[in-house]
Amino acid sequence: MPADDSEIALEPWKPNPVEGYPKLACHMGQYSENAIFRRFGSLNSQNLLYLQAEITHLERDLRDLESIDNQTQQGSDRVFASNWYWLDDSRHDESHPQLQLVLAIRAKLKEYNGFIIQQATIQQLSRPDEYDIRALQDWLDRPAMGNLAFEGADRHTWGDLKTPINPDSDLLALSSRGEVSSDPFSCWFSEKFVPWFHHIFWHRVKKPQDLETGIARYRDDAIHRFTLSITTVVASLLPVLAIIILYCVKSMSTRLGLVGLFTTIFSFSLMVFTNAKRGEIFAATST
Template sequence: MVSGPITTLDGLVTGYPKLAGQMGLIPETQIFRSFSALNARNLLYLQAELEVLEKRLIEKETEDSRDGRGKRDRYAVDFEWLNEPEDGEPTDQRDLVLEIREVLEKYRRALVEQSIINNLEEPNSWDLRFIQYFLSSDAMGPLALIGEDRGIWGSVKKPKDFRYDLVTLKARRQEDAFSRFVSENAVHLFKCGLKRLKPSLTKHGITAYEDTTVKRITRWVSNVVASLIPILSIVVLNGITSRQGRLGAIVGFNFLISACLSAFTNAKRVEVFAVAAA
């Protein structure tokens, strides 16, 4: 699916500029690696470094507190003595504190940033597929990317061969199961049954339709289903005379309503239970 107007990328040189231009036109295709393993490794290195520095600081604090020749034994109770030792006094403990402060700041920043990155969502399969087609299009040329990063998003021939840690900077809104199914298969569905709809983009080996078009169709279908179920239940129950038959119909319509809630809405599980039990 494509949101927003589609403009031309003609005039841009190939490679990174053209790929960046396409990502700018469709923000949902701004898909990058999070390098989760490298970030975790960096945190592990910083953590190990802090462990060593902490141990050295504790040893140095213990050593200085037991010294009776100067004023080193006051370092633990008076910051001014630690920060501004007298001439000739060793500064090992202060230097360790300053070093720990720098490493700790790096560790904290990396920890918070990794937490933010971990909350980024995975890319939509359609958007990832779009990037694969775009990279193999005539606009990008036969040598779109030739570096080590050429296989990050997979390829048309190997669509599943992408990096495991891809994230998107602008995730698509989570729709209901029916809308999601239609969105992911819109091109095939529209080609088969909705040929009058004009695609918004037919370049780069892929056909796209506007999000608003698909959402309008799925909303229309959902409204029709929601209005037909009560009418259908009344008609069916009115035509059944036996008590057992009516109980069976009620069970069936109760199941149908629960299934429709799950498929056509974003209702939570507790909400589906509440409607089914009502």
């Protein structure tokens, strides 16, 4: 007798992409920090240069044609430069090519301006973090993950674990770490301390999010809140500690030495725990 519908336990569907582009795409969709792609900076610039050259030639032809039409003594050609009606009226007259040239330039300018805006947007995307590149390289290299499945010309896009990362690599990251690694301390904590702590101890407590790959994920906002708490504690204790120590020390020469020491510690803390600029560090230290 078949089981009732209420007794049938349906397991949730889980994608099982094949190795190569499908599996890498699913990985990038799940871990946005690994969505790293080629910028194609030189090709985009070359494309803009070609369009620029093409429009430049069209512009020169238009200026020459405008000058010729302006000097014509017969017909409406001489008023094309000052009366749009007559220029538009020549739309279907092949003996007056000025309007056709204007429309061709308009189409090319639309294409050119679109590429300019796209290129400006691409240039604003940040470079991928070195830690994220290494994480993606590690994923591509492991047999249970990427398994070095790519065989085409793009297989060297992200480099490999055996070679140093090129700082001038033509790569961009769709997702930036933002506040998590906005200062040296947060960057060190998220990229060095958390992986080390997980490897030494916390892997016994935190189970992998994906059992197939063994990847354990830590939320960026949780890491940010923790590093913010540490920064707040340091910022609160440092001036209080300085006041207490200076109060307890009676020797004036020792006090002056401690003032210099605490000033140095304060400046170093600004550099490590914040993303303050040099001018801001100088101003805060002087204050």
